């Protein structure tokens with residue numbers, strides 16, 4: 483589910499759309515996912531155009547949507563035509579499913595939205611109709627009102643409050659990040675010394691162990707280099723601290739002029755195990771066909787989380803502290819490659835080593851002896 487914000491009067495209204503293929507295939511899920519949040523209202527359209535027409539009016543009555551029924555594709559007051567803007571911001575879902583709601587039979591009428599903090603526009607005091615649709619704001623501010631947790635979210639937070647260990651998961655848009663923010667607040671906020679936040683769903687966080695997945699500087703920063711994210715900084719901040727950090731070099735820090743957001747956004751600064759500390763900005767990944775013609779191109783920060791590595795990926799690495807799990811070695815020499823990553827025997831731990839594991843034709847015992855000899859010769 484995709485969240486967008488629309489400007490309704492002076493207020494930002496959160497708006498969910500079922501842009502994900504998954505939800506398109508299962509439209510009911512969209513409704514389920516929204517109606518579980520207190521105060522949320524589901525609104526469905528049969529086509530994207532219909533939804534866009536509805537949105538084009540630019541004004542949506544958010545404050546008391548629960549008192550409204552959707553008629554002719556627009557909220558229509560069941561009760562008095564009060565326009566007082568109280569209550570939390572109400573998420574509205576736009577989905578392409580057909581759930582029996584009537585189609586608009588006429589051009590949507592603009593409806594006024596009132597902000598809690600603002601006086602109603604004078605022209606709107608006695609009417610729901612606004613003269614002009616409001617423009618969409620591309621940069622939504624954070625919602626001002628506090629979120630009321632859903633029962634599931636509250637259950638998890640209560641468990642955290644009771645100092646229980648929790649593991650929570652859920653499909654896209656089910657409120658995990660919001661819940662995590664609440665848990666962080668409960669634990670004293672991000673600045674708290676007793677709280678360590680690692681990484682949520684694949685997002686690199688400070689302290690996260692990461693691997694570079696592109697060759698950036700030959701022999702220095704290559705595909706497979708391991709490091710730790712030490713901070714996030716904009717290129718201009720880095721250039722102020724250390725001009726060399728923001729420099730364009732070997733294509734590493736070259737901001738693409740088409741990507742105007744690059745200089746202003748904060749990017750991960752990674753300290754690699756070879757001591758090099760670099761900011762890592764998005765890089766191009768291209769797939770070419772046999773004639774060398776580009777078939778696909780993707781731009782992404784060339785880092786992945788790397789709390790663990792496959793033996794193949796570790797080849798060529800020198801690692802200070804290594805824990806090797808040999809349970810599923812399947813290729814001759816694999817165990818040797820894995821355990822010879824460590825720089826000292828003291829900093830190597832081997833799990834699931836079986837000296838008798840030779841019935842598959844791979845001599846792990848031999849591999850380990852080779853490795854021990856390697857350390858002694860070192």
Ligand SMILES: Nc1ncnc2c1ncn2[C@@H]1O[C@H](COP(=O)(O)OP(=O)(O)OP(=O)(O)O)[C@@H](O)[C@H]1O
Pocket residue numbers: 485496519520573629630631632635652653654655656657658659660661683
């Ligand atoms: N209790 C709530 N009340 C109102 N809105 C909520 C609530 N919980 C989450 N939301 C809204 O639902 C949207 C999705 O929430 P969130 O980003 O936390 O989901 P998620 O599970 O982390 O999604 P993803 O897995 O895609 O990252 C957000 O816009 C968030 O503000």
